Amino acid sequence: MGDFRDQLENQKQSxxxxxxxxxxxxxxxxLAPLSVSVGTTSxxxxxxxTQRKYAVLVNDSDVAMYIxxxxxxxxxxxxxxxxxxxxxxxxxSNLMTGTISAITTGANKILxxxxxx
Numbered sequence: 771m772g773d774f775r776d777q778l779e780n781q782k783q784s785x786x787x788x789x790x791x792x793x794x795x796x797x798x799x800x801l802a803p804l805s806v807s808v809g810t811t812s813x814x815x816x817x818x819x820t821q822r823k824y825a826v827l828v829n830d831s832d833v834a835m836y837i838x839x840x841x842x843x844x845x846x847x848x849x850x851x852x853x854x855x856x857x858x859x860x861x862x863s864n865l866m867t868g869t870i871s872a873i874t875t876g877a878n879k880i881l882x883x884x885x886x887x
Contacts, residue, residue: 796823796862798886805882808835808872812842816870816885822860824886825870829856831879840868845875858883 801824806815808831815837816825829835829851837858838848851858851872860866872881 798823801884801886803882803884805830805880806872808874808879808881809877810845810873810875812838812844812871812873814869815872815881818867818869819885819887820867821887822867822885823862823865825860825883827851827858827870827872827881827883829853829879830882831874831876833874833876833879835872835874835879835881838871839866841871843871843873845873851881 804815806813808815815827816822827837832853834853834856835851836843836845836848837851838844839860849858850856860870
């Protein structure tokens, strides 16, 4: 019985070390706020960043916006961020480090948020 308990304890300790190492890797040490004017032409919201660990974008306008990663944004394609507070988030489960761009159907619409590194 003791051997079985020892094995369970070893597995538990191994999982805890893995968990600690994994989440240490994604520790965010800097959160940089942003506010970008988006219009009818695709605009870069965040340039490519290999240090990115997190990003959140909030649509602070009265029209929907469309987000693309690694390419230009196109109306009605990619990730839609609804008007009046719609949120788009990138975290450890869907992390990409490429350029993030946005487009919308109106001129001078504000997309705000933060990038964590």
